[in-house]
Amino acid sequence: MKKYLGIDIGGTFTKTGILDENGAIISFAKGDTPKSGGIEAEIALIGEILEILDISTDDIESIGVGVPGPVDRSGMVHSPPNLKGWGEVDFAKFLSEFLEFPKYKIVVGNDANLAALAEYRFGNGARADPMVLITLGTGVGGAVIINGEPMMGKDGFAAELGHILIEPDGPRCGCGRRGCAEALISHKGIVRIAWDILKKDKGSVMWEMIGSNFDELTPLTVQQAADIGDPAANKVLKITTRHLAILLADLINIFNPERIVIGGGISRWGEALLGPARKEAKRQALKHLAKNVKIVRAKFYQRAGVIGAATAAMKI
């Protein structure tokens, strides 16, 4: 059985895994992504993790690497916002030299594109064409798989679906624009909405859940409070449903997708969020496009990046 190495470099963790050609994880390990030291520190960390996994690159067919930022068509990484000191980097070249592994057998890609490939090939994407992935987490990421390949755009930067506008006068997004999906349906966006509502509702059970401490307020607080019928939490859920439905209806009208897969921590709310959002999105989208689209949760969460990176490696 052939083996593929997937490396998922995130803002917090760097994860690696060996996959077989059926997408099964043979081994897995992770470490903290270095806060300083740039590429060199990251490469050293990867070396350590591979040593722990006791992997020889002789046994590996090819390597896929996911990074949380723009990767152009030639594989150059462009200043990932959460990886300090990276700048513009030919990461495959560094990794190839360090591991003494041929560069043409290393593929570097954007993490959302790779996660989408994982869902497409081995997850809930079910080889749909087109398949749209959105990830609702720290940020809102996106990818579109057309004919089995990520939609790349001119430079390789396409599918920034978290930066589709939802509310023209909405809160400021990290990108500078107002009212992007990412400013509303991300971890931070939901906490902001929840806090605004919580401030006006001193009777909400969420106050007790967070010990009156704002820093303890997370989307999970909202989800759990909504589950037990807290009115304030249900207001937040309703607003988030509306935002998500607008994004989904836009995506249906734009891509006429066969399937939309929703991943990221927020999607763990499950049907309490996805049920009404799906219904409202299909109501808003054009009828002949809404009719057949399936909107489902992702299969992969913590290991989506590693599986996706290895999946990309299988295509080399």
Place this chain on the structure above:
Amino acid sequence: MKKYLGIDIGGTFTKTGILDENGAIISFAKGDTPKSGGIEAEIALIGEILEILDISTDDIESIGVGVPGPVDRSGMVHSPPNLKGWGEVDFAKFLSEFLEFPKYKIVVGNDANLAALAEYRFGNGARADPMVLITLGTGVGGAVIINGEPMMGKDGFAAELGHILIEPDGPRCGCGRRGCAEALISHKGIVRIAWDILKKDKGSVMWEMIGSNFDELTPLTVQQAADIGDPAANKVLKITTRHLAILLADLINIFNPERIVIGGGISRWGEALLGPARKEAKRQALKHLAKNVKIVRAKFYQRAGVIGAATAAMKI
């Protein structure tokens, strides 16, 4: 020199033209699209037009037909909203029988997709990859050319770019949703905004221009009044600029296009609208995606559909 027949069936006119392989129009004629009688009446009209043009199908390599509505991947037309009595139709089959012309040499497509092909191949699309077309007219249409081909989606209905949301509480769109681009940046959308502003500004020169008659108010009125410095018209221009910029920034973030081409009657406002909209869109879009995109006016207007239909025929 090979000859191709392009037929553009619009809600108002049916236009036909013979093109050579360089995209030059050799002959052109048009008639009124029948208001009743469905496919049979339309086919009869096309027969009459071709007779006027004195064309024998023996001289034609292939035929392209554009229709103003959804066309699926198999070429089936699905109830174009402005063509009464059409329903679900295999138009190529009817035309093939009527003209005694082989069906495999007839291609039927959505008018926006075909206009985009025309710009891509012979117009201001300049074979950009990806190229996005939006048409601002009676409605707001769209198409995306990736790798030289229209992005089709699962069924062939993709790229309904006029139904991307711009204002969640905006005016009701024909599709049922609120605040779509089509409800704001179309002929009707701009007239609605202009009327709201005009009602509050009795001193606007537009009152004189329209003889105080609402029915005379068109986007051209606004354009001409703005050109001579009318404050009310400039307010409308500013609002329309903001709406268009939001749509353009969304399209940049979604597709990372090499080029966006803007057609349809409203785009004849030219740089008075496109200049500030381009600037604002690039400010709102993600920097690494906005950097290299070109936003230009279309080359083809009245004959875009015919040229596009013939261009599609060249690909058979």
